[in-house]
Structures are given as structure tokens and as C-alpha cells.
Amino acid sequence: MTAPSTVPARNRGGRWIEEWDPEDETFWNETGAKVARRNLLLSVLSEHIGFSVWTLWSVMVLFMGPEYGLTPADKFLLTSMVTLVGALVRVPYTFAVAVFGGRNWTIVSACLLLVPTVAAFVVMEPGTSFSTFLLVGLLAGIGGGNFASSMTNINAFFPLRRKGWALGLNAGGGNIGVPVIQLVALAIIGAGGGPRVLIGVYIPLVLVAAVLAAVFMDNIASVRNDTGAAKDAARDAHTWIMAFLYIGTFGSFIGYGFAFGQVLQNEFGRTPLQAAYVTFVGPLLGSLIRPVGGRLADRYGGARITLWNFVAMAGATGAVVAASVQRSLPLFTVAFIALFVLTGLGNGSTYKMIPGIFRAKAVARGLRGEEAASYGRRLSGASMGLIGAVGALGGVGINLALRQSFLTYGSGTGAFVAFLAFYGLCFAVTWAVYLRGPAPRTRTVAAAEAKPRLDYAEV
Known part of the structure; x- marks a missing residue:
């Protein structure tokens, strides 16, 4: 068969691909990949730089000494509000991909x-x-939105069989912005530079990301123009169940990334x-291992x-609780870094589940082939x-919980x-919704009626 053209068509002043079918192996191997x-x-x-800007204040507060007049509670509140924004x-950033196109919005979001x-x-x-610090910190929160638009965009480019790896790599490369800015800060401030030098390094990098997106990316x-998919996704219970689980994985990653040093x-x-x-080690390992979580999910099921x-x-x-008590x-540091690694694995596996869940629902509705793939891409994106x-809100909860724990008990143990x-509750929800098999009678009835049964064990 003849593969659809992948030459971007001129439309509304940007690079647009009019035909895209990554599930077609011929198309994928010849041009799509x-x-x-x-x-x-x-x-x-672009997402990497966005994460760095988002987590900028997690580094800045470490170097804001007594001369800045901020208490530990002030610093936890500041990082909580940055995480909240x-x-x-992330919600409007996701819609922006459908309205403006993935490439176009990458340019805007970078700028x-x-x-x-x-x-x-x-x-x-x-x-x-x-x-004033709080207001400027709130502005930095827009860096967190780049993740949502980037993941939605990349989800459309790859076939289901490769989404775990692709989404894991995309997110991991973004997440690694957390330890990178910590390392850059360590190098600059350790060499006698001030916080302004750190900020100055990132301003030209933002411009580079925008220019490269304009020249080389595609829509x-x-x-495009499928904002109705967001309404359909919001009405689906699995969207909110997965959001809850993502609080446990990504919410932990970003929350601990902001709080570890404090x-x-x-x-x-x-x-x-x-x-x-020390603080950069956990986020670095958690970011690097995220694609591994996606790859494992591709093989064994998310x-x-x-x-x-x-x-x-x-x-x-x-182990962290024991070390805190x-x-x-040494025990606290090792256990906390291990926790970062596990959040990275979980980030990869949970995001792999999302397209698989909606693809399984499409098959259960009787859809097949590209029709099922299109349904899955639409709702999962x-x-x-x-x-x-919702997952990132977990980072807000972690910082506010630690703030209250220090105010009440003088430590983070509580x-x-x-x-x-x-995490125990997250385990129970994952098992009950996605891995608990149906009762024998349910299986018998399903077989008798010869209807496809939803099975999420492999998603």
C-alpha cells in the first residue's frame, strides 16, 4: 500500500501534517518513525526547560538566608503555591494543543x-x-504546564505499541529538568555566583527552545479542533481514577523535588x-528511570x-519514617533517593496505562483497527x-503536609x-479497578452473551 504523505502542508501559517496513521506499520517504518x-x-x-523554570524556586529558597527574612514555613508555602499554579x-495547556497545534503551542509556551x-x-x-517573591513564584508555575501540552502532542505521534517508551522518554527528559537546575545551581553558587547568574543562564535557553520548535516541529x-474530547474524557471515570494514581507517582516526584532540600x-x-x-541525586535517578517504567509497562502491563x-x-x-524518628x-538519604527512583518508575507505568485503557474501551465497544486506535488517541490525549x-496537585499536598508537620511536631515524620x-490506598485502587478478575458468574454470562469484556490487566 502507499504510505500517506508526511510532508507538512501549509495551513494557517504553520507546518501541518494532514494524514497521520502510526498504527500502519508500513507508514510507520517508511516515514512516520x-x-x-x-x-x-x-x-x-522544551519540556525540560519548562520543568527547570517551574522548579527554579525549589533551588532558590535553599540560598535565601536570614537576610531575606523568610521563615521555613514561608518557604514551604512559596514552593507549594508554585506547584499549585x-x-x-496543565488543563488549558492540554486544550491548547487541539486549538493551536502541538508545534505552534510549543513555540508559544516556550516564549x-x-x-x-x-x-x-x-x-x-x-x-x-x-x-513579591510569592507573586513571582506563582509566575514560574507556568513552566509546569509544558508537560501537559507536550505529552498530549507526543501521544498523537506514536503507535500504541511504542507509547510507553515514547511517553516515558518525553516525560523523563522533562522531569530531568529538576535535577539539572539543581546541578547548575550547585556549580554556579559553589563557584561564587549568585542566584541571578543562575536565572540568567536560562533566559537564552528559553529562546533557543522556541526557535528550534518553530523550525523543526510539526502539527x-x-x-486540531477537537476540544470536545476533553469533555468526553472528563466524563469518563477512568480519567479520575488514573489522576488519583498519578497523585501517588508524579505528585510524589514533584513534591519531593521541591521539598527534599528544605x-x-x-x-x-x-x-x-x-x-x-544531595538533592539532585533523587530527581536525576527518578527522571532517568521513567522511560524504564514505560518500557516495563509495554512488556508486562502498566x-x-x-x-x-x-x-x-x-x-x-x-524506611524514611524510621530514619526521621x-x-x-544516611538512612534517610538512601531511602529518600530510593523513593525518588520508584516515583519515576511509577510515572512511566501509569502514563502507559492511559492510552491502553481507552484502547481497551474502544475494542469493547466493537471498534477495530484504525477506528479503535483513533478513539484511544482522542480520549487518552x-x-x-x-x-x-490533578497528579501535580499531589506536590502541593506534600509541601503543605510537610509545612504543617514541621509546625506541629518539629519534623517531617507525621x-x-x-x-x-x-500509597497503601493507591495499591488497593490499582488492584480493585485494573487487576481484580471478574467473578466466575460474570465470566460465564459474558461468554454466553459473546460480548467483548473490558480487561485492563495488560494496559
């Missing part, structure tokens, strides 16, 4: 990152009021540089990997923004006990 990988690479770059903007970086560069000095016409400072008396030497990952997360959190810095937004209980 090359186009998809190019867009994936540039999507990773990053979660909320928008200039607002928080320039603002932070202007106000970063002692004597600035807490309310997929079939994704916990080391407040509970174990580490200096800013001592904390910075639901199975997610289920046992929550077991491991509960175990690591138990005993004031054991729309649901990803909602899931990403918050970590609550996190342990939550």
Missing part, C-alpha cells in the same frame, strides 16, 4: 517562560517582600551547599508494574492534561506517615 522522533526530541527540550495551568525568568531576575535580592491536523535543612541541619550536593511499584514506595516510605541522615493537572497510608 523519523518524523515522530524528531518531534519527540524537540518536545523533550503548575498543576492548574511564555521568559515572563517568570525575567521577573525572578529583577526581584531576586534581599529586602524584597515575601508577597498533526487530526488533533527537609535536609530543617530536620538535619544541612547548610544550603550540603543540601544541594497496571501490574504500577501495583507492585506502590508496594515498593510504601516500603521506602517506611531515629534522626539517621485529552485525559492526559486532566490527569497531569507527613511521611500520611504518605505511607496514601
Whole structure:
């Protein structure tokens, strides 16, 4: 058969691909894979810088000493609000892909990152009021939105059999912006540079990402103008179930990424540089292993990997609680880094589940081939923004819980006990919804009626 053309058609002043069928292996092998990988690479770059800008204040607060007049509670509140904005903007960012096109919105979203970086560069000095820092920190939250639009865009480029790897790589490359900005901060401030130097490094990088997206990325016409998919996704219970599970994985990753250094400072008396030497390790490993979680989910099923990952997360959190009680810095550090690694694995496996769930629903409705694939892409792409937004709210909860725990008990132990209980609940939900087999009578009735049965064990 003849593969559909992949030459971007001129339309509304941008690069548009009018025909795109990644499930067709001939099309994929001849032309689709090359186009998809190019867009994936540039999507990773833009999302990476977005994550760095979003988590900028998790680094800045470590170096804001007494001369800035901020209490530990102020700093936890600041990082909580930055996380909150990053979660909320993910919803409109997801819709923006359908309205403007993935390539076009990547350009716009990259340029928008200039607002928080320039603002932070202007106000970063002692004597600035807490309310000003809070306002500028809120602006940095827009960096969190890049994840949602990037994942929605890349989801449309890849076939179902490769989504776990592609989405894991896309998200992992973005997530790694968290440890990278911590490493850059460590190098700059360790060499005697100030916070403004760190901010100044990222301003030209934002411009580079925008230019590369404009020159080399593409829009997929079939994704355009389908904002109704968001309404359909919002009405589907699985969108909200997966959002709940994503609170446990990504919410933990981003929440711990913002809070790790502050916990080391407040509970174990580490200096800013001592904390910075450690804080980047967990997010770095958690980011690098995210594609592995997607790959494992491709092979063994996302639901199975997610289920046992929550077991491991509960175990690591138990070790963190023990270390917090005993004031054991070595145990705390090792257990916390292990927890970061597990959040990365879970991030990959949960996001692989999303397209599989909606593809399974399409098959159960009697759809086949490209019709089923199109249905799955449509709803999974729309649901990803909602899931990403709710999941990121977990980061808000983690920082607020740690803030309250330090105010009440003088340590983070109380918050970590609550996190342990939550991971147990996530395990129960994953098993009950996606892995518990139907009762024997249900299987008999289904066979008798000869209707497809929803089976999520392999998603």
C-alpha cells in the first residue's frame, strides 16, 4: 500500500501534517518513525526547560538566608503555591494543543517562560517582600504546564505499541529538568555566583527552545479542533481514577523535588551547599528511570508494574519514617533517593496505562483497527492534561503536609506517615479497578452473551 504523505502542508501559517496513521506499520517504518522522533526530541527540550523554570524556586529558597527574612514555613508555602499554579495551568495547556497545534503551542509556551525568568531576575535580592517573591513564584508555575501540552502532542505521534517508551522518554527528559537546575545551581553558587547568574543562564535557553520548535516541529491536523474530547474524557471515570494514581507517582516526584532540600535543612541541619550536593541525586535517578517504567509497562502491563511499584514506595516510605524518628541522615538519604527512583518508575507505568485503557474501551465497544486506535488517541490525549493537572496537585499536598508537620511536631515524620497510608490506598485502587478478575458468574454470562469484556490487566 502507499504510505500517506508526511510532508507538512501549509495551513494557517504553520507546518501541518494532514494524514497521520502510526498504527500502519508500513507508514510507520517508511516515514512516520523519523518524523515522530524528531518531534519527540524537540518536545523533550522544551519540556525540560519548562520543568527547570517551574522548579527554579525549589533551588532558590535553599540560598535565601536570614537576610531575606523568610521563615521555613514561608518557604514551604512559596514552593507549594508554585506547584499549585503548575498543576492548574496543565488543563488549558492540554486544550491548547487541539486549538493551536502541538508545534505552534510549543513555540508559544516556550516564549511564555521568559515572563517568570525575567521577573525572578529583577526581584531576586534581599529586602524584597515575601508577597513579591510569592507573586513571582506563582509566575514560574507556568513552566509546569509544558508537560501537559507536550505529552498530549507526543501521544498523537506514536503507535500504541511504542507509547510507553515514547511517553516515558518525553516525560523523563522533562522531569530531568529538576535535577539539572539543581546541578547548575550547585556549580554556579559553589563557584561564587549568585542566584541571578543562575536565572540568567536560562533566559537564552528559553529562546533557543522556541526557535528550534518553530523550525523543526510539526502539527498533526487530526488533533486540531477537537476540544470536545476533553469533555468526553472528563466524563469518563477512568480519567479520575488514573489522576488519583498519578497523585501517588508524579505528585510524589514533584513534591519531593521541591521539598527534599528544605527537609535536609530543617530536620538535619544541612547548610544550603550540603543540601544541594544531595538533592539532585533523587530527581536525576527518578527522571532517568521513567522511560524504564514505560518500557516495563509495554512488556508486562502498566497496571501490574504500577501495583507492585506502590508496594515498593510504601516500603521506602517506611524506611524514611524510621530514619526521621531515629534522626539517621544516611538512612534517610538512601531511602529518600530510593523513593525518588520508584516515583519515576511509577510515572512511566501509569502514563502507559492511559492510552491502553481507552484502547481497551474502544475494542469493547466493537471498534477495530484504525477506528479503535483513533478513539484511544482522542480520549487518552485529552485525559492526559486532566490527569497531569490533578497528579501535580499531589506536590502541593506534600509541601503543605510537610509545612504543617514541621509546625506541629518539629519534623517531617507525621507527613511521611500520611504518605505511607496514601500509597497503601493507591495499591488497593490499582488492584480493585485494573487487576481484580471478574467473578466466575460474570465470566460465564459474558461468554454466553459473546460480548467483548473490558480487561485492563495488560494496559
